[in-house]
Amino acid sequence: xxxxxxxxxxxxxxxxxxxxxxxxxxxxxxxxxxxxxxxxxxxxxxxxxxxxxxxxxxxxxxxxxxxxxxxxxxxxxxxxxxxxxxxxxxxxxxxxxxxxxxxxxxxxxxxxxxxxxxxxxxxxxxxxxxxxxxxxxxxxxxxxxxxxxxxxxxxxxxxxxxxxxxxxxxxxxxxxxxxxxxxxxxxxxxxxxxxxxxxxxxxxxxxxxxxxxxxxxxxxxxxxxxxxxxxxxxxxxxxxxxxxxxxxxxxxxxxxxxxxxxxxxxxxxxxxxxxxxxxxxxxxxxxxxxxxxxxxxxxxxxxxxxxxxxxxxxxxxxxxxxxxxxxxxxxxxxxxxxxxxxxxxxxxxxxxxxxxxxxxxxxxxxxxxxxxxxxxxxxxxxxxxxxxxxxxxxxxxxxxxxxxxxxxxxxxxxxxxxxxxxxxxxxxxxxxxxxxxx
Amino acid sequence: xxxxxxxxxxxxxxxxxxxxxxxxxxxxxxxxxxxxxxxxxxxxxxxxxxxxxxxxxxxxxxxxxxxxxxxxxxx
Numbered sequence: 001x002x003x004x005x006x007x008x009x010x011x012x013x014x015x016x017x018x019x020x021x022x023x024x025x026x027x028x029x030x031x032x033x034x035x036x037x038x039x040x041x042x043x044x045x046x047x048x049x050x051x052x053x054x055x056x057x058x059x060x061x062x063x064x065x066x067x068x069x070x071x072x073x074x075x076x077x078x079x080x081x082x083x084x085x086x087x088x089x090x091x092x093x094x095x096x097x098x099x100x101x102x103x104x105x106x107x108x109x110x111x112x113x114x115x116x117x118x119x120x121x122x123x124x125x126x127x128x129x130x131x132x133x134x135x136x137x138x139x140x141x142x143x144x145x146x147x148x149x150x151x152x153x154x155x156x157x158x159x160x161x162x163x164x165x166x167x168x169x170x171x172x173x174x175x176x177x178x179x180x181x182x183x184x185x186x187x188x189x190x191x192x193x194x195x196x197x198x199x200x201x202x203x204x205x206x207x208x209x210x211x212x213x214x215x216x217x218x219x220x221x222x223x224x225x226x227x228x229x230x231x232x233x234x235x236x237x238x239x240x241x242x243x244x245x246x247x248x249x250x251x252x253x254x255x256x257x258x259x260x261x262x263x264x265x266x267x268x269x270x271x272x273x274x275x276x277x278x279x280x281x282x283x284x285x286x287x288x289x290x291x292x293x294x295x296x297x298x299x300x301x302x303x304x305x306x307x308x309x310x311x312x313x314x315x316x317x318x319x320x321x322x323x324x325x326x327x328x329x330x331x332x333x334x335x336x337x338x339x340x341x342x343x344x345x346x347x348x349x350x351x352x353x354x355x356x357x358x359x360x361x362x363x364x365x366x367x368x369x370x371x372x373x374x375x376x377x378x379x380x381x382x383x384x385x386x387x388x389x390x391x392x393x394x395x396x397x398x399x400x401x402x403x404x405x406x407x408x409x410x411x412x413x414x415x416x417x418x419x420x421x422x423x424x425x426x427x428x429x430x431x432x433x434x435x436x437x438x
Numbered sequence: 439x440x441x442x443x444x445x446x447x448x449x450x451x452x453x454x455x456x457x458x459x460x461x462x463x464x465x466x467x468x469x470x471x472x473x474x475x476x477x478x479x480x481x482x483x484x485x486x487x488x489x490x491x492x493x494x495x496x497x498x499x500x501x502x503x504x505x506x507x508x509x510x511x512x513x
Contacts, residue, residue, distance in 0.1 A: 052484045056492065066491075068484055086487070174505055185463025193505040227505050233479065235463045239471055243479050247501055289502035291479055295471040302479075306502040316499040324476045333476075343498050370498055381485070400485065406496065427496065435484060 048072045052435040059428040061131065062092040078149040088139040093131035097260035097366045099352045101271045102126050102417045109134055110202040110259055113215050127421055132259070139165045153180040157191070170197040172225075185235040193249070195225040201258035209364070212261050212274035223253030239296065245289040252282045262366040266355040269416030275353065277365040279346075285310040298326045314370070316343035335400075337379035342409075346370040351412055351423050368424055372409040377402055386438070395438035402431040 050070040057063045065088075072082045096107060105124045109132060112120030124130040141163040149155050157176040163169070176191030199205065204217025227249030234242050256279050264273040287308040294301050306318040320339040327333065348363035349370040381400035406427040414423055464472070471477060480486050480503065493500065500506035 050484055052488065054488050066488065068488065070484060084487070086491075088491075172505075182463055183466065191505065227501070229505060235472060237462070238464050238468045241472055241477060241479065245502060247505070249501065249506060285499075285501070285506075287499070287502040291503070293477050293479060295474060295477045297471075300474070300476045304503070306499070308499040308502065310498075312498075314498045316497070318499065318502075341493075341497060341499075346498070369496060375497065398482075402489075404492070404496075429492075429496075431488070431492065433485070433488065435482075 045076055046074045048074070048437070050435070050437045052433055054431060054433040056431050057429060058092070060093065061427070062090055062094060062135065064088055064090040078147070078155065080145075080147045082143075082145040082147075084141075084143040084145075086139070086141040088137075088141075090138070091136040093133045094135035094259070095129060095131050095368070097257075097262055097277060098124075098130040098274055099263040099265065099271065099366070099418070099423055100124075100127055100129050100421045101263075102269070102421075103271070105130055105271065107132070107261075108215075112203065115213060129422075129425055137165055137167075139163060150177075153184070154178070167201050168197065168199050170195060172196070176229075187231075187233040189229075189231045189233070191229045191231075193225075193227040193229070195227075195251075197223045197225070197253075199223070199254060199258065205254070205258055206276040208256055208276055208278035210276050212276060221254030223251055223255060225249055225251040239294055241293045243289075243291045246287075247289070248284070248286045250282065250284045255279045255281060255283055257365075257367055260365065260367050262350070262364055263352045264355050264358055265352045265415060265418065267415050269414065269418040272355050275358075275364070277367065278363050279348065279365055280312065280363055283310055283312055298330065300324045312370070313347040314343055314345070316341065331385045333383050335379075335381040335383070337377070337381070337402075339377035339379075340374070341376075342374040343372065345372040345410070354415075368408070368427075371424060373406050373426065374409060375404065375406040377404045379403075395436065398433075398435040398437075400431075400433050400435075402433075404429045404431070 048071075050072075052068045054066040054068070055064070056066065066086065068084070068086045070082060070084050072080055074080050098105060098107070101124075103126055106115060107122055107124070107130060108115055108117075109120050109122065115121065122133055141161065143159065143161040145157065145159045147155065147157045155178045157174075157178070159174045159176075160172065162171045172193060172195035174191055174193040176189055178187050178189035180187050198220055199222070200220040201217075205219065205221050207216040207218060210216040227247060229245055229247040231243060231245040234244075236242050256277055258276075260277045261274045262277050263271050264275065266272050285308060287306060289304065289306045291302065291304040301324075302320075302322040304318070304320045306316075308314075308316045308318075318339070318341045320337065322335060322337045324333050324335040346365070348365060349367070349372075350364055351366050351371070353364055379400060379402040381398060383396055383398040386395040386397060404427070408424045408426050412423055414421065486503070490500065490503075494506070
């Protein structure tokens with residue numbers, strides 16, 4: 001972060017102090033990780049600032065612009081306070097959950113109260129995926145993180161986060177403790193997290209499973225979440241660092257997407273109506289995560305694997321590989337990356353409800369994020385170290401690009417006239433980002 | 439079956455970590471490569487945060503590396 005890596009330079013006391021500060025910069029994260037490598041010497045009284053501006057664009061759907069800033073104050077002796085601020089501005093077209101049709105479909109925007117007010121309506125052409133073309137949202141999020149040493153080998157981390165949107169507010173807090181063993185080659189950490197969210201959807205909260213045309217809406221809703229994370233970080237060798245985490249969390253309350261509906265389809269493939277989606281009001285997730293870092297004189301590699309499962313019967317596997325090559329005396333680098341992801345569908349996921357089974361459906365959602373798909377991300381980052389600035393360790397300029405593609409898995413036996421339509425199209429997106437540390 | 443295989447792939451290294459912690463590792467003066475910026479387990483928190491928010495909004499899984507927020511992701 002605020003370091004200027006020089007591979008052949010031995011890690012002296014000053015370098016270790018800087019690394020200690022840099023290692024604390026994972027704002028809002030909960031586990032005090034990799035103490036084994038960071039060292040524990042007294043730290044200087046320094047500030048470091050990390051900024052980025054990201055632009056995200058989906059093919060035919062959402063686009064977003066996101067400035068982010070991290071500020072880290074190092075008080076010395078391993079104590080740090082970090083602040084993260086993030087702003088998102090999103091706009092574009094968001095899928096409303098309905099299925100494409102051979103006919104023109106008419107929908108009301110979330111603030112609409114009927115299907116007769118033209119100013120609140122939008123239509124979808126035959127064969128097209130229904131999207132709300134007027135989607136826009138802003139998000140302001142902040143995180144505060146306080147990391148403090150309790151003993152020479154024990155470190156505590158207190159963190160809090162908040163996120164505000166005009167229809168959503170979230171606040172959470174976390175506590176972690178980490179203990180070093182084995183000459184600081186091993187670090188065990190344990191953290192707990194608690195979250196409270198409130199939702200006030202535009203136009204009210206739809207009654208789950210209700211007829212879309214009746215516009216049955218109620219007041220705001222809440223959901224609660226709690227999680228635990230147990231981790232071990234191990235220095236395997238001079239070139240190899242490994243981490244393994246087990247985590248679980250549980251959310252209860254309103255877990256629907258209030259803006260998603262699901263089509264009701266008859267045997268001929270005609271859309272006979274729509275319902276608001278209805279998900280269970282609790283969800284428990286468990287995950288295992290393994291990350292390895294291997295370093296060479298002019299390169300390094302990071303490989304992470306994650307397996308997640310939940311009681312909605314979603315299982316997912318994720319593999320991510322980063323490679324970094326230092327060039328030009330280790331002042332510049334290129335970092336290509338590849339991520340592979342696959343998930344199974346939630347047991348209540350269905351692109352549509354059959355009209356014949358309409359009244360027997362307990363839970364139903366056509367949100368494609370709960371469906372079966374796989375995704376690939378290709379990334380490339382370029383970074384260049386900037387000259388030292390006074391007492392700071394020097395900055396860095398970086399730029400990166402990512403391409404994300406989501407491909408729907410599985411086959412759907414579309415009834416009647418829906419055959420031949422792309423009922424659950426995938427997603428293509430690109431991310432551009434520039435960053436500056438100083 | 440695939441899920442079980444994946445769990446074993448993840449758990450095996452953990453078992454190695456747990457059983458071999460006392461015999462593996464390095465001395466304090468051997469941290470030169472490990473102390474390098476790009477050897478941190480999360481070497482760029484902003485990149486990670488931006489990516490995690492993207493994946494959280496588009497996929498059903500999140501967390502693992504650290505706590506996953508519930509969030510809204512209503513888009």
